[in-house]
Amino acid sequence: MKLNFKVYLTKEVNAFAAPDGSIRVYAGLMDLMTDDELLSVIGHEIGHVKHGHSLNALRTAYVASAGRKAASSAGGVVGNLADSQLGALTEALVNNQFSQSQETQADDYGLEFMKKYKYKAAAMETAFRKLAKMGGNSSFFDKMMSSHPDAAGRADRVKDKLGKAG
Secondary structure, three states, rough: OOOOOEEEOOOOOEEEEEEEEEEHHHHHHHHHHHHHHHHHHHHHHHHHHHHHHHHHHHHHHHHHHHHHHHHHHHHHHHHHHOOOOOHHHHHHHHHHHHEEEEEEEEHHHHHHHHHHHHOOHHHHHHHHHHHHHHHOOOOHHHHOOOOOOOOOHHHHHHHHHHHHHH
């Protein structure tokens, strides 16, 4: 895998990966996290590259949009539903649920990355706890419509995985 890293000098707390192996980390995230927590985020982002998530997300969004357009062109009740806000909501839900599954897969890759290179794997849990504090309490609807799983739930999942491994 060919990777290249850059830091964006902004106070935002974020990181992302692109299909070409570019991994970008925002300085705000670096300020918030310990070195080990930051390594867990980087491992997570490498997981996105390794699994081709950005390209898969584009394909899913295209298929969901095409399906909605096809249903809309059918006319009648189905067409009216597809054209409605409910159709838009359903399309967004499909895309976000797919994205959440990719996030979970990248979390797993990041955790294995931490273990493989003998970094402090528990740092992934504490990184998610910090993100959860920043996010506050989200409603069930907000969690369903988010492109990322709930950070507190992700922290609990990592803690459970580490407990089973130990």
